Amino acid sequence: KRYVQSTKGKLTLHFLPGYSPDLNPDELVWSHTKRTGVARRPLRKGEDLQQKVNEQLQTVAENPALVRSFFRHPSVAYISDC
Template sequence: KTRAVKAYVASCKGKLTLHFLPGYAPELNPDELVWSHAKRTGNARRPLRAGEHLEDRIQLQLAEMAARPDLIRSFFRHPSVAYIADC
């Protein structure tokens, strides 16, 4: 909303669109869809084993998700974040 941002957007001559989001709107954030998927399908579904670390398990799960571009794309096609692809 600053003058510098407004000037930059104007210099893009319609190639850039700003979407003003509320201060707190997790339902509009694709990251929240990633974490929701992770909780529904992985780490929250089974307890840690003796000596196992949550951080290691989460890193592994995120790496497995990253290896599935179709899954990642699906988060950005979700209706709640349609504003992202609104071009």
């Protein structure tokens, strides 16, 4: 508490419930991945699930506009609230 006060308003804490997937941008990434990636097409013989998921996440990481969109979602607006 003292440290937060010492920042003179430059740092604010947001207390979240113990389980709140709707407030977690990671959940938006997983939702996107499931909607657009591996869940839309079954694995073919010899394909590796972990590799497919990693490829999908790499594609997300290489798209800054998409990553920003997760943080602009109304449910996680508290993160970038200035």
